[in-house]
Amino acid sequence: MKEFTYKIEDPNGMHARPAGMLATFAKQFHADIRVNAGEKSADGKRLLSLMSLGAVHGTELTFCISGDDEDTAAAALEAFCKEKMKGNTKM
Amino acid sequence: MKTEKQPNRILNGVGVGTRRVSGRLKFFFRGELSQPHKTNISHDGAQEWSRLQTALRKTAEKIKALYERALSSVGEDAAQIFEIHGMLLEDEDFLDALREETERGSCAEDAVEGATQRFSEMLSGLGDDYLSARAADMRDVARQLQQSLSGNESNEHDREKTPFILVADDLSPSETVMLEKSLILGFVTFRGTPNSHTAILARAMGIPALVSVGAIDPLYDGSPALLDAAEGTLTLSPTEEQTSVFADKQKKDDRIAEEHDRYLRSLMNKPAVTRGGHRMLIYANIGNVEEVDAALSNGADGIGLLRSEFLYLGTDDYPTEETLFRAYSDIAVRMQGKRTVIRTLDIGADKRIPYFGLPEEENPALGFRAIRICLAREDLFKTQLRAILRATAHGRLSIMLPMIVSVDEVRQSKRILEECMQELRRENKRFDPKPEFGIMIETPASVIMCEELASEVDFFSVGTNDLMQYTLAADRQNPALARLCEENTEPILRMIATAADAIHRFGGWIGICGELAAELHLTQRFADMQIDELSVSVPYLLGVRGKVTECR
Structure with missing residues (x-):
């Protein structure tokens, strides 16, 4: 299993749009992707599940990735979070 | 949709804007929500x-x-x-x-x-x-x-695909904000006045409206109509001749608008400087985050009035500090270093919000509103001030207090602001420790006390709408007094000059953010008073910029 953490930089938190982008991106991997925030845990490939985390600006997300392509998935997801999750538009 | 043709009629009202549009009327009834259609055919x-x-x-x-x-x-x-x-x-x-x-x-x-x-x-x-x-x-x-x-x-979407002229008894500002902008050709309201916030919003959205037309028979729902905001008329079920005359007028408008637009666009990125060398900043008045882009694409040098009520309207409960912080920082980031003046909560009067639980008042314009509510309910005020302070870490924001009548109100507000800063320091939150701090000049008292007030703040911004109604003792919602207000701008102009002298002596700056700021026949007077900034609705930005460059 691979693990990394990402602290949400978007002032709007993890609202629908970044959650949607993340879920779409995560779906391309075989590995099981869990996203944890505090005591809550979500399936990284499901929009409603990610939104249910209610993650706001500054929340630390822990990604736990396990499966045959976990190395690629972890590296790609970490890069994705850093580059694509900063946005300023809320939706 | 009605198929039988309704009789041709011409109604008079007060036009908002100068455009002419033709389209079908759609009546807006409150609370029209269709229930899901339940059937119990099979349970397999x-x-x-x-x-x-x-x-x-x-x-x-x-x-x-x-x-x-x-x-x-x-x-x-x-x-x-x-x-x-x-x-x-x-x-x-x-x-x-x-x-x-x-x-x-x-x-x-x-x-x-x-x-x-x-x-x-x-x-x-x-x-x-x-x-x-x-x-x-x-x-x-x-x-x-x-x-x-x-x-x-139900061809709900087919029906909604075609833009229409919205007809309503009256529209509240929050209802107006919620409307699907791309579908509305224009508004017609039975009641209302051109100075109401609904009209101001319509102006900001750049769509023509006609208010105070009196009741229209709902049988006209779906009928064609010609809305002429320039002439203040609504033609119901127009004749062929009326339609063709109208189309000619529209064509002429388009041609003039195109020429004018080309000229104004050529000015867009040039500073607004009079021929005498006085620079004026041309700012936008906005009421939500979406208008930021429109303001920038019309060459705004900044935002001179952000009506912060929008985050409190259209919800069932007080917005949280996080919600406010996000919206403010969103705007601050989008403005890319240009100044944004946030007017703190200005509710009461004609802007009512149910969850505030404010009592009905005999005379709301002279009632418990704006800064008075904020100072009485510090928790509410602090939530907003903390959100603004935190957002100053993301861009250039100024704080502006509405409805000030005394120096004491300013000092109390500063004390509360200082407390917010101490809290944020303890919480290790980032903010600008010296945010620009100013007040609205919109009461006669604030003009009379402008020396003392000027010594307390960085800037003044004149809210001419309220200043006019309090000075002339004339309710701006009353159509019978519209002319009285139009003909008596002189006392207001002299008050602005007095306030400008005072704040300049203390090294501050002064702007005008009321509707008078967009009156082009007054731009020269404002330039003569050395007004530093004019803040207007988005559609007026380029026009005012052009006018300044023509001033002496």
Whole structure:
């Protein structure tokens, strides 16, 4: 299993749009992707599940990735979070 | 839609803006919400699940079509709403819930209702305003799914595809904000006045309106009409001749507008400097985040008035500090270093918000409103001030207090602001320790006390609408007094000159953010008074900029 953490930089938190982008991106991997925030845990490939985390600006997300392509998935997801999750538009 | 033709009639009202539009009338009735159409035909799990799958496919196609349409009409950012709707519809958790419900013997319609309720409650319960608002998206998706299930394709979307002229008894500012802008050709209201916030909003949205026309027979719902904001008329069921004369006028307007637009665009990125060398900043008055882009693309040097009430309207409860912080920092970032003046909460008077639980007042314009509420309810004020302070870490924001009548109010506000700063320091939150701090000049008392007030603040901004009604003792909502107000601007201009002298002596700056700022016949006077900034609705930005360059 691979693990990394990402602290949400978007002032709007993890609202629908970044959650949607993340879920779409995560779906391309075989590995099981869990996203944890505090005591809550979500399936990284499901929009409603990610939104249910209610993650706001500054929340630390822990990604736990396990499966045959976990190395690629972890590296790609970490890069994705850093580059694509900063946005300023809320939706 | 009515098929029989209604009689031709011409109604008079007060025009907002100068445009002319023709289209069909659509009457707006409050609380028109269709209930999902429930049927109890079969409870066979497999069969219901297969009905749902068909409906899901159909709905997915509809949402895809909505996305395409939004993409071309409002652009990619807003169109993404429908991308999210598509994802909600196909979300595995949602589908699982639907399957479970049908397996338990619910019919497809009940399954949709049950699953939707579960997820919209989950979203509403997150305690985050933005995510809670997604519950409405969930319900929207469910409504479309129910429609596909019933096979009753009420052509709601077909009907809404064609822009229309909206007709209502009256519209509140929050209702106006909620309207689908791209579908509204113009407004017609039975009541209202050109100075109300509804009219101001219409002006900001750049759509023509006609207010105070008196009641219109609802039989005209769906009838063609000609709305002439320039002449203040509404022609119902126009004759062919009326239509063709109208079309000629529109063509002429277009030609003039095009020429003028070309000239104004040529000025856009040039500073507004009079021939005598006085530089004026041309700022925009805005009422929501979306207007920032429109302001910038019309060459705004900054935002001179952000009406911060928009985050408090259209919700059922007080917005949280986080919600406010996000919106303010969003604006600060988008403005890319240009100044944004946030006017702190100005509710009361004609802007009422139910959850504030404010008592009915005999005379709300002279009532418990704006800074008076904020100073009486410090917790509310602090939430907003903390959010603004935190957002100063992301861009250039100034704080402006409305309805000031005394130096004491300013000092009290400064003390509360200082407390907020101490709290934020303890919490290790970043903020600008010296945010620009100013007040609205909109009461006669503030003009009389302007020396003392000037020594306390960095800037003044004159709210001419309120200043006029308090100085002339004339209610600006009263149509019978519209002329009195129009003819008596001189006392207001002299008050502005007095305030300008005072703040300049103390090294501060002064702007005007009321409607007078956009009156081009006054621009020369403002330049003579050395006014530093004029803040106007987005559609007036270029016109005012052009006028300044023509001033002596």
